[in-house]
Amino acid sequence: MRVGCLFIPHFMVSLERLDRPDLRDRAVIIGGAPEDRQVVWDCSAEAEATGVHPGMQLRLALSRCRDATFIEPRPTVYEDHFEDLLRRLERVGPFVEPGEAHGNGLPGLAYVNLSGVGAGPNAAYELGLKLAAAVPPGLKAGIGLAPGKFSARLAAIDSDGAPRIVEGSDLVGFLAPFPASLLPVPGAMQRRLQLYGIKTLADLAMLPQGAVQAQFGAEGLKAWRLANGEDDEPVNGRRREEAVVRRLSFPSPTASIDSLLIAIRQMLASTFALPAMRNKGVRRLRVRARISGARSWERTLTLKEPSSDTGHIFFALKSLLGNLVLPGPIEEVTLRLTDFCGETGKQSGMFSGNSGRELQLHESVRQLKARFGRTPIFRLVEVEPWSRIPERRRALIDYDP
Numbered sequence: 304m305r306v307g308c309l310f311i312p313h314f315m316v317s318l319e320r321l322d323r324p325d326l327r328d329r330a331v332i333i334g335g336a337p338e339d340r341q342v343v344w345d346c347s348a349e350a351e352a353t354g355v356h357p358g359m360q361l362r363l364a365l366s367r368c369r370d371a372t373f374i375e376p377r378p379t380v381y382e383d384h385f386e387d388l389l390r391r392l393e394r395v396g397p398f399v400e401p402g403e404a405h406g407n408g409l410p411g412l413a414y415v416n417l418s419g420v421g422a423g424p425n426a427a428y429e430l431g432l433k434l435a436a437a438v439p440p441g442l443k444a445g446i447g448l449a450p451g452k453f454s455a456r457l458a459a460i461d462s463d464g465a466p467r468i469v470e471g472s473d474l475v476g477f478l479a480p481f482p483a484s485l486l487p488v489p490g491a492m493q494r495r496l497q498l499y500g501i502k503t504l505a506d507l508a509m510l511p512q513g514a515v516q517a518q519f520g521a522e523g524l525k526a527w528r529l530a531n532g533e534d535d536e537p538v539n540g541r542r543r544e545e546a547v548v549r550r551l552s553f554p555s556p557t558a559s560i561d562s563l564l565i566a567i568r569q570m571l572a573s574t575f576a577l578p579a580m581r582n583k584g585v586r587r588l589r590v591r592a593r594i595s596g597a598r599s600w601e602r603t604l605t606l607k608e609p610s611s612d613t614g615h616i617f618f619a620l621k622s623l624l625g626n627l628v629l630p631g632p633i634e635e636v637t638l639r640l641t642d643f644c645g646e647t648g649k650q651s652g653m654f655s656g657n658s659g660r661e662l663q664l665h666e667s668v669r670q671l672k673a674r675f676g677r678t679p680i681f682r683l684v685e686v687e688p689w690s691r692i693p694e695r696r697r698a699l700i701d702y703d704p
Contacts, residue, residue: 305427306538307415307434308402308455309392310445314411315345321441330371344376379599384439385410389425389541395430396420398540402456413450416538422680431466449488450474450538451534474532479505479564486526504530531543542664547640549574556595556632560624563592565632567620571613571640586642588620593635596650600630607669609644615666622674659698668702678702 311317315333319327330349330689335341346355353368385401388545392399392415402412411538413518419431431446438444445459446466454474458467481504483496501507507515508530516524528534549570553562567590574580586609591601604623610616680702687695 304450304537305420305451306419306449306455307396307417307430308445308447308449308452309388309413309415309437309438310447310456310459311442312445313345313347313351314385314442315376316347317442318384319377322648323564326372328659331374332361332364332368333374333376334361334364335373335375343469346371361492368388370517372505375598377599379593379601381410382489387540388437389413391439392434395433395437398538400538401541406612410503413454414538416540417448427468428466430540431468431610435466449477450532452536452538453487453529453534454478454532457485460485471532479503479508481508483526483530486529488522488526492522493527495519521556532670544623545575545643546579547574549638550635551637552635553633556634558629558632560629562628563629563636564621564624567638568613568617570636571617572638574638575611575613580611580700582611582645583643584611584645585616585640586610586644587640588616588619589639589641590624591637591639591675592633593637594627594629594631596631598631602627618667619670622670625674 316326316331319331320335326347328349329347330353331347331353332350333346334345339361339503341361343355343357343359343361345357346364350364350368350371352660355368355371361373362446363456365373366517387401392413396415396417398416400414400416402414415434420426427448433446434446434448435444446461447455447460447462447469448466449458449469449674450471453681454469454477455484457478458469461467475618481499481505483504484493484498486504486507496507501510506659510527512524512527515527519526521580551566551570553566557563566586585606587603589603590597593599604620606619622690668678671680676702681699682702683697684700685696686698688697691697
């Protein structure tokens with residue numbers, strides 16, 4: 304098996320520096336203001352040198368890097384750029400798997416299954432150049448080709464501008480000097496490896512397999528095999544989902560929730576009027592807004608049951624956005640619909656004339672409960688109808704269908 308790996312260190316920071324050249328050569332921390340109770344999304348190499356890392360509390364990051372510039376994250380921008388990168392890589396190899404750049408799902412790392420792709424004595428080098436050509440202008444990426452995913456990632460980290468190609472005969476020697484901290488194992492095992500003085504992959508590879516497995520279990524056996532170049536984990540190509548996307552740009556930026564809701568209602572109506580949406584229900588909707596100042600905002604709604612009723616869907620979206628406080632004026636709003644299925648319906652009882660109204664009432668109560676955390680509707684029930692005290696005859700209880 305031949306695997307290609309593309310690694311863009313500090314992917315989010317690199318994108319921010321493309322838009323703001325003044326951030327170059329400065330310590331940058333993405334996550335929000337230091338006083339916010341949030342964590343670091345990504346940080347530059349300058350901030351990382353002071354001990355800052357993704358997942359750290361912003362207040363702790365400020366104490367370690369006082370001169371850092373803190374930036375609000377733009378998740379939709381990072382997602383769009385990474386999606387574009389994955390599409391470029393799929394032109395090189397059919398199976399592309401997004402990786403975890405820092406072990407926490409951050410974009411910037413991708414694997415490509417290159418088995419059977421290319422032929423000839425220089426096939427590996429030519430494939431490496433194709434992977435490098437997929438990188439958008441302005442971003443620096445490491446390119447690695449090796450027999451497995453783990454070794455391909457280390458080759459990408461070790462590359463210095465040109466694709467790093469590792470053949471099977473050189474694999475064990477190539478892996479030997481890398482630190483054991485790069486192994487994809489839990490943090491508790493990493494700490495134990497340090498306590499035992501196992502600092503490099505060579506230190507782990509020279510130990511007996513049985514002893515490592517007895518000490519660390521299944522994770523230890525996996526780490527020992529990776530250190531010895533045994534990596535048969537496949538590249539799992541991502542699943543492409545069907546999606547319908549509608550966009551609407553405002554003539555002038557608006558901060559009105561009512562204007563946003565009107566735009567959403569209009570996009571829903573035009574979407575379900577499409578011939579392709581006939582007899583289809585949708586289960587998941589994502590509303591994304593582009594905010595003035597190159598910021599973004601996003602909300603996702605997952606319906607309990609697929610629906611093609613625009614009134615029902617709009618009511619659910621309106622409940623989701625009811626208490627929304629916009630971070631700024633909206634320039635453009637995008638509606639993305641996914642998870643489609645065939646149209647379904649509910650059969651009413653033959654002798655229940657008010658069944659439709661009851662279903663509407665129950666659905667309204669469920670939506671209100673989802674919005675406020677508890678039902679704001681009550682019903683009156685008899686408790687002690689014989690009591691002489693009026694307050695004890697009946698009681699109000701939650702209406703929970």
